[in-house]
Amino acid sequence: MSERTIDFRYAPTVSWTCIGRPDDPFKSLVREDGALLYDFYGRGLGLEVWRFDRVFAFGLQALHPPVSIDQATESARVPIVTTRLVYPDATLTLRAIGHQHGERRTDVLLWQVAAPDVDEFLTRFQLTASAPGRYFAPATLAPGHRIYMADEAVRPAVDFWETVNHYLVEPSDVVPIGSLALVSVPQPLLTVHADGFTSASGLGTELFAVGRDRIAQGALLFPQNHDQLDDVDLDWALSCCGRGASFLARSAAAASHARDARPGCERHDRRLRAQRLAGA
Secondary structure (H helix, E strand, O other): OOOOOOOHHHOOOOOEEEOOOOOOOOOOEEEOOOOEEEEEEOOOOOOOOOEEEEEEEEEEOOOOOOOEEEEEEEEOOEEEEEEEEEOOOOEEEEEEEEEEEOOEEEEEEEEEEEOOOOOOEEEOEEEEEEOOOEEEEOOOOOOEOEEEEEEHHHOOOOOHHHHHHOOOOOOOOOOOOOEEEEEEEOOOEEEEOOHHHOOOEEEEOOOEEEEOOEEEEEEEEEEOOOOOOOOOOHHHHHHHHHHHHHHHHHHHHHHHHHHHOOOOOHHHHHHHHHHHHHHO
């Protein structure tokens, strides 16, 4: 029989990769550009009309858009998705994993900005968040680590002069304005314009410089079934990928071994035949 090959010439340009485990009730998806997709809605919009009700897209503040985007999964058994957005002067690398810690389930997005070919590149990491009838923001006008999803209908008006004339610091006794959407470590996020100046919510870090000898990195944590993220930092987020990859690889190997040991499995049957022949 001839060797089977895959012809990628007709592959779709749109792809979604799940970062959940097989038994994971949270089927978080990563789009081909690294965006995170939640709350799939496929009914009531038309015969062939679908959408995701929560979308978080990521990028850099830059003069030009990415010139190329590539994406890879760690392996077929380890659903850790790495996306590289290559800009003319810098590269944004995103790494997404679904992490289980105790009873808590959190999606972790690691980001890193590098510009090894220039002396200095001034930019910020930013995300565009969208959900019907909702906006995403810190609890106050000040930059914040905790970002909430709140009702657009009751969004307070912003005093322009207050934001321009005062250096704002988030108070320690801040009151949440809605449900917790994500936590940013170690950099807080402030409100910026959304990508393309759309009506979605734009959030970004303070401006920073990267270059030949400097990189910038951080993490966004998206809680799926809890709001207990006070005890996490960037080191915790970085360790999630290492621990998660090891756990997923071990789980996949154990599942494969269990399948091979079942009667009726081709490998199991071959092993029995070999044992019978050896005994004969």
